[in-house]
Ligand code: SF4
């Protein structure tokens with residue numbers, strides 16, 4: 001890593017970006033998080049980084065739901081694992097990691113689940129030249145607040161923010177960070193945990209492990225909360241025509257068919273709240289609610305969102321998802337409606 005230009009250590013994996021995943025996806029989280037307009041979009045909707053503008057704050061990494069942007073010298077998910085399970089942990093750019101903005105809400109939740117107390121040291125943010133207009137500190141605080149809402153629902157101690165006025169230059173902070181990353185790298189490798197074929201972001205794999213570690217203390221039943229990084233989906237039985245578009249486009253395979261395609265299964269742990277399923281569903285049958293079962297997340301259990309009963313259409317002889325007692329499929333019904341003039345003409349002849 002070049003210390004003076006940490007942008008050189010940011011890698012973009014364009015195919016993971018939601019904008020590439022689905023043409024109507026308008027995710028702009030990384031672009032909005034960047035205070036110096038270093039992130040842009042190419043005409044082919046690919047995210048690009050101008051390393052001459054980038055100041056290396058890493059806020060884009062912490063906000064990306066798909067881990068499209070990665071920091072080669074610091075992987076926050078690996079940091080969570082390597083920090084182990086300790087009593088107290090202090091997260092600070094001057095001690096053991098990059099700017100706190102590199103941690104997404106899931107990383108912070110995982111740390112909160114693994115430690116009795118986590119102190120998020122934001123004492124340098126006020127003087128840091130990477131915190132332009134206070135925006136980076138705002139992003140960090142948003143992630144901490146969201147993590148705390150989750151931890152509160154999970155009956156776990158909340159993350160604490162400390163804002164003492166210490167002085168440390170950005171250069172000093174980066175030097176101490178690099179020293180500590182090298183120490184981290186010499187520790188055990190956790191590569192085996194991460195399957196390159198897995199479509200799930202690494203932070204989510206680590207979150208699941210962290211929830212499992214706390215399983216005995218997690219509350220049973222559903223909590224009513226909305227989070228930006230995860231959604232709980234539901235499908236309206238009457239409107240869903242079992243087209244399978246939501247399954248086909250879901251980037252993390254959170255939605256799946258069962259073996260005979262009569263049921264749509266949903267694994268909440270895999271959902272990154274990207275909204276692509278809502279966008280592609282023509283009858284607008286799929287939506288989100290604010291119910292989340294934390295124990296279900298720990299075991300990555302699948303729920304049945306909808307179960308269809310199939311009948312053979314008496315007109316076209318193709319099977320269709322029956323909603324009541326109808327004997328004709330929706331396609332034949334709409335065909336008759338669309339050509340009602342012709343049928344009336346034929347009757348009158
Ligand atoms: S935040 Fe991630 S998914 Fe969203 S536009 Fe940026 S790179 Fe793509």
Ligand code: SF4
Pocket residue numbers: 235239240241242243244245246247280281282283284285286
């Ligand atoms: S929820 Fe919508 S997109 Fe998914 S199968 Fe049903 S109709 Fe198709």
Ligand code: SF4
Pocket residue numbers: 231233249250251252253254255270271272273274275276277278
């Ligand atoms: S279930 Fe929907 S919102 Fe969740 S990851 Fe899949 S497409 Fe995105």
